Amino acid sequence: MYPSPAFLTPVPLTRSTPFFRPRVCRPVLAKPLSLAARCSAQGETTQSSPSQLPNDTSPPSTQPPVSPEERKEKARLARLEAQRLELMAAKARLEFERAELQAERKRLELDKMKNIKYAHDASKPAPSLQSQNPYENQFDKPEDRDVNNQSSTTTSNKSKKPPPISAGSLSEILSVEFPRVSESDIEIIKEKLCGMKTFFVTDVDRSPFDERVVFRGNMRLSADKLLDHLEILAKKEGIADRVRLFLLYDPKDTADGDDKRPVLVALPAAAKPRQTNTFSAIFSVVLGFAACFTTFSYGIGIFGLTPDVVSEIAKGSLEEALLTVPVSAGAIAISLIHDIGHRVAASVRGIKLGLPFFIPSLQIGTYGTITPLESYPRLRRDMFDFAVAGPIVGTLVSLAALIAGLVITGSGEVANWFPQVPSNLFHASVLVGAVADIILPPGLREQATIAVHPLTVIGYTGLLVNALNLMPIGRLDGGRIVQALYGRAIAGRASALTLFLQAVSSLVGNSPLLLFWGLVCVFLQRESDYPCQNEVIEPDSTRTAIGLAALCVMLLVLIPFPDQIGNILGQY
Structure with missing residues (x-):
C-alpha cells in the first residue's frame, strides 16, 4: 500500500540558474523613423503641391508635329546605322576566322617541331644496362652475362615504342607543298625594302599558311624601275635567295575590271613552276x-x-x-x-x-x-x-x-x-x-x-x-x-x-x-x-x-x- 502524499515532507522547488536568458533591451534605430518621417514629409509636400493634384486643370505641354521628311530622314539614318553595324559584324567574323587560321598554322608548326624532336631522339642509341652500371656484371659468369645481355635487349625492344603514323604528317606535307615567307622576311620587306621612296605599304594581306603575302599601297617609283630597285635592296638585305617579288594588279580590283591598282606580292623562292624530272x-x-x-x-x-x-x-x-x-x-x-x-x-x-x-x-x-x-x-x-x-x-x-x-x-x-x-x-x-x-x-x-x-x-x-x-x-x-x-x-x-x-x-x-x-x-x-x-x-x-x-x-x-x-x- 502506497503512502499518502500528505505525510511527505514538503521540499521547496528552487533552481540555481534560470531556464531562459533575460532579453536585452536595445534602443530602436533612428534611421527607419527618419525615413518614415521623410516619406511622410514628402507625401505632405506632394499633397500640398497644386501641380500634382488630380484636379489640376493646367493645359499639358505640346510638342511641334514631326514632318514626313524628318521621319524619312530619321528612317534613312537608322538604316545606315544598321548597315554599319552589319559591316562591323562581318568584319569581326572575318577577323575571327583569320585568327582561327593563324592558330591552326601555329598548331601545325608545333606539331612539326614535336615530330622533328621525336625523330631526333629516336635516332639516338638507347643506353643499355651495362652502360648504366659497368660494374654490375663484372664478376658474373659468361653464361650469366649472355643471359643478362639477352634479357636487356628484349627489355629495350619492348620498351621502345614505334614512331607515330599520322602525328605531324599534315604539317610535313604542308611544309613541302606550301613553302612560306617567314615573319622576319615580311618585316624586312615592309621596313627595309618598302618606304616613301619605293612602295608605301598601307596593308599586308597574308594567306593562311604565309605561302603568299600581298603588300597593298602606293607606288613611289615608275613600274619599269620599281621591281628592279626592290630586288637590288633584297640582295643587300640577304633575302633575295629566300623571297621572290612580283608586281601585279590587285586581284580584288581585276575581278571587277575597274580601278586596277598595283600590289607587291612576295612568294618564297622555293615556290616555282614544276621542274622536269625522270x-x-x-x-x-x-x-x-x-x-x-x-x-x-x-x-x-x-x-x-x-x-x-x-x-x-x-x-x-x-x-x-x-x-x-x-x-x-x-x-x-x-x-x-x-x-x-x-x-x-x-x-x-x-x-x-x-x-x-x-x-x-x-x-x-x-x-x-x-x-x-x-x-x-x-x-x-x-x-x-x-x-x-x-x-x-x-x-x-x-x-x-x-x-x-x-x-x-x-x-x-x-x-x-x-x-x-x-x-x-x-x-x-x-x-x-x-x-x-x-x-x-x-x-x-x-x-x-x-x-x-x-x-x-x-x-x-x-x-x-x-x-x-x-x-x-x-x-x-x-x-x-x-x-x-x-x-x-x-x-x-x-x-x-x-x-x-x-x-x-x-x-x-x-x-x-x-x-x-x-x-x-x-x-x-x-x-x-x-x-x-x-x-x-x-x-x-x-x-x-x-x-x-x-x-x-x-x-x-x-x-x-x-x-x-x-x-x-x-x-x-
Whole structure:
C-alpha cells in the first residue's frame, strides 16, 4: 500500500540558474523613423503641391508635329546605322576566322617541331644496362652475362615504342607543298625594302599558311624601275635567295575590271613552276613515239582514196608504204618547227622551258606539243614573244608548203602516187579555200576528188594544227597571247567563251576534231598560265597588232569556206 502524499515532507522547488536568458533591451534605430518621417514629409509636400493634384486643370505641354521628311530622314539614318553595324559584324567574323587560321598554322608548326624532336631522339642509341652500371656484371659468369645481355635487349625492344603514323604528317606535307615567307622576311620587306621612296605599304594581306603575302599601297617609283630597285635592296638585305617579288594588279580590283591598282606580292623562292624530272622525261618520250605512230597512220589514211597505193599496201608492198612517209614526216616536222620557235624566243627572253609533250591525234596525226614553263617570265612582252613565236613560224612554213603544193598541183604534172583528197577539203577553211581558188585552175575544184602534191596536205595540216593552238584558251598559245596583251581577267573570260563556242560548234557541226581537241583543252590546258614578275607594264602597240593578226589567222583557218566567196574569187 502506497503512502499518502500528505505525510511527505514538503521540499521547496528552487533552481540555481534560470531556464531562459533575460532579453536585452536595445534602443530602436533612428534611421527607419527618419525615413518614415521623410516619406511622410514628402507625401505632405506632394499633397500640398497644386501641380500634382488630380484636379489640376493646367493645359499639358505640346510638342511641334514631326514632318514626313524628318521621319524619312530619321528612317534613312537608322538604316545606315544598321548597315554599319552589319559591316562591323562581318568584319569581326572575318577577323575571327583569320585568327582561327593563324592558330591552326601555329598548331601545325608545333606539331612539326614535336615530330622533328621525336625523330631526333629516336635516332639516338638507347643506353643499355651495362652502360648504366659497368660494374654490375663484372664478376658474373659468361653464361650469366649472355643471359643478362639477352634479357636487356628484349627489355629495350619492348620498351621502345614505334614512331607515330599520322602525328605531324599534315604539317610535313604542308611544309613541302606550301613553302612560306617567314615573319622576319615580311618585316624586312615592309621596313627595309618598302618606304616613301619605293612602295608605301598601307596593308599586308597574308594567306593562311604565309605561302603568299600581298603588300597593298602606293607606288613611289615608275613600274619599269620599281621591281628592279626592290630586288637590288633584297640582295643587300640577304633575302633575295629566300623571297621572290612580283608586281601585279590587285586581284580584288581585276575581278571587277575597274580601278586596277598595283600590289607587291612576295612568294618564297622555293615556290616555282614544276621542274622536269625522270617521270616527265619518260612520259615525254612515250608521247613522242605515240605521236609518230598516229602521224604515220594519218599519212597512210591520206592515201585512202588513191587506188594504186592502197592496193599495193594491201599486198604488203613496202615501197608503196614508204610513199606515205613524206606526209607523216612533214606533219611532225612542222610541229617540231613550231616548238623550236618557242624555244628560240624563250632563250632570248630568259624563260626556262620544260620538255615538250606531243599530243597524239587520230584525225590529223598530232595536235602539236604542250610546252610547259619552268620559270616565271619577267615581263608581259616576254610572255607574248615566247607565245607568238611558235605559231608565227609554224604558220608561215605551213602556208609556204601549201602554196608550193598547190602550184605544183596546178601545173598539170600529176603523178600516180599523188594522194587523192576530196574537193570538200578546200571548203573547210576560208584561208585554204581562198588560196586554192587563186592558184588552182577554175574547173579543178569541181571534181569529186583532186590529186594534190603531198606538200599541199602537209601545209593544210600544219595550218590546222597551228590554228588550234592559237585558240584563246588557258595555256594554249592563243591563251598566253591574250593573257600577255590584256591581262588575266580578260584571258579567263575569253577562255570560257571560246570553250563554250567550241563545244557548240563540235556538237552542231558534227566535228570529231573539235570535240577531241576541246576535251584535250578542258582536261590539260584550260587553266591560266603562270604570272609574269611584272604584269603592270603592258606590251606596246606593235605587239598588240601582231597578236590580233595571229588571232585573225586562226579564225580564217577554222571558219569554213562559203561557196559565194569562191564564186567571187573565181571571176578574177
